[in-house]
Amino acid sequence: MRQTWRWFGPKDLVSVDDMRQAGVEGVVSALHHIPTGALWTPEEIARRQREIGVMRDGAASGLNWEVVESLPVSEDIKKQKGDWRAHLETWKASMRNLRAAGIEVICYNFMPVLDWTRTxxxxxxxxxxxxxxxxxxxxxxxxxxxxxxxxxxxxxxxxxxxxxxxxxxxxxxxxxxxxxxxxxxxxxxxxxxxxxxxxxxxxxDYAAMRPETLRRHLVDFLSEVAPLAEELGVRLCCHPDDPPFPLLGLPRVMSTEADYAAVMEAVDLKANGITLCTGSLGARAENDLPGMMERLGDRVHFLHLRNVTLERDGDALRNSFFEDGHLEGGTDMVAMIAAILAEERRREAEGRTDISIPMRPDHGQDILDDLGRKGQPGYPSIGRLKGLAELRGIMTALDHPLVRGA
Structure with missing residues (x-):
């Protein structure tokens, strides 16, 4: 597993130095200042790479921009209205520019209107x-x-x-x-x-749209971009709905294993893949996260590892939840990481080049000095460091010869 960390750019109160000291191996970032639907130019991509590559004192950080999260899909593309075809061509051009800069993994989502929802x-x-x-x-x-x-x-x-x-x-x-x-x-x-x-x-704008229509639009989008990604050597990975159940009357199409299986089958290319987020998917009780990794792991190109605790105050589908410690909550993280390591060993035996799946400790609780830093909600420095250390401990133990040979 490739240990990565999300960084929001120079305005992020968690610095490149902080990432380096946390021991991460690569960086997940995006050009958040560029409006959705606009081109990510080679110049802007190169600027972000330079920002990641240097520490405060000018020394090389040793870190590279390895995963894009996210290259946004416009509402016009999701609705297939307005400038959606022009936005689609721009999205493909941005993907070409990212690949030319050496970046191979691009995360995106197809959630209408809401990127995520918390109260x-x-x-x-x-x-x-x-x-x-x-x-x-x-x-x-x-x-x-x-x-x-x-x-x-x-x-x-x-x-x-x-x-x-x-x-x-x-x-x-x-x-x-x-x-x-x-x-x-x-x-x-x-x-x-x-x-x-x-x-x-x-x-x-979405009042009359059924989930079936939004799913068809997602498949149409992937039918355009996934063949190009395959040609370029880019791995696309769709993030699940967050939370994974209907809100505000909006359609949801990436909330369950069945949702992912249907979209992977509809555009059956290795480049069309999954961001398996244990936090988002874990907010729906029916989702079996280690099982999803075992059954869909061939197409998992990016991992978000975090944990949520359901509060069971709604119905079988919808409940309250909070973001718990990485080794707490409803997901058995030891079983999850065991399934990931098994998938990586399978890839190694097949001779694949994408053996090590990029993973980031998604979110984290604000603890210690995080409480006064007032950084990006959900992305504290020390809370994520704690989560990464816990996950790294499981990875190291499960991959140790004493355990693998038991």
């Missing part, structure tokens, strides 16, 4: 650490009483709707504003301060 960005745990959380009742309060989306109450369990009304009535103006900001934080362009009317406008 709390710094939820306090008993230890004093903070983490991100999705509270189903708080989200229902936002959807029904703040956003006032038509039909929202009919899509949620009756008990959740009733509790959401009570909780909303008890919220003061500060909490209501905070809740709205937290949900909107996961919207593309949220840094530009989306209004509730902006959110309503985005949602209206």
């Amino acid at each position: 709390d960005l710094a939820w306090r745990r008993p230890s004093g650490a903070t983490c991100m959380r999705f509270d189903l009742t708080d989200f229902a309060a936002f959807d029904i009483h703040i956003l006032e989306r038509p039909g929202a109450a009919g899509e949620l369990p009756a008990a959740v709707v009733e509790e959401a009304a009570r909780r909303f009535a008890e919220m003061d103006g500060t909490r209501r504003s905070e809740l709205a900001r937290n949900v909107v934080f996961g919207l593309p362009g949220a840094a530009e301060q989306f209004t509730l009317d902006d959110v309503r406008r985005h949602l209206s």
Whole structure:
């Protein structure tokens, strides 16, 4: 497993020096300042590579940009409206430029409107650490009483709707504003301060779209880009929905093993692959993460390893959850890493060149000095270092001759 770390660029409060000292082997990054649908030029790609390659004192970091997360897919492509064909050609041109710069792995997602959704960005745990959380009742309060989306109450369990009304009535103006900001934080362009009317406008564009239609648009997209990726030697990997169940009336198409299997079969090329995120997929109880790795591992090109704890206050599909420690929560991380190492050994026996799957310790709880740093939500320095150390310990133990030969 290739140990990587996500970096948001020069404005990230976690520095290249921090990554180097954490012992990571490669960097996951993206050109977040370039608008969705615009070209990633060779010059901009080279600038990010130079930024990753140097430490504060000018010394070489020894790190390289190894995975793109994410090369964004425009809403026009997802809806097949407006400038979607031009955006598709630009996406392919950006992929060519990335490959020319030596980058082989590109993560993307096909979630409409929302990149991810949380109701709390710094939820306090008993230890004093903070983490991100999705509270189903708080989200229902936002959807029904703040956003006032038509039909929202009919899509949620009756008990959740009733509790959401009570909780909303008890919220003061500060909490209501905070809740709205937290949900909107996961919207593309949220840094530009989306209004509730902006959110309503985005949602209206998908009001009549069924999941089958969005899946067809995903397959159409992959039918265009995956053959080129195969030709270039690029591995594409689709990130799952986060959380992996319907929200705000939006269609979801990458939430389960069956979803991934269908899309892999529809565009049956090695370049068409999976970002297996144990945190996103782990928020749906039916998902068997080690089993998914065993059955779909041939197409897993990128790994996000984190853990969530379900709070079981909704229904069989939807529940509250919080981002737990990497070795806590609902996913058996030892079984997960064992399945990953088994897949890598299988690839080695086949003579594949992509033996070592890039992995990053996804998210993490804010602990110690993280609590005062106020960095990117979900991406603390010390919390991720702790997670990486824990995961590295499992990897080292399971791959040790004493264990493999037992």
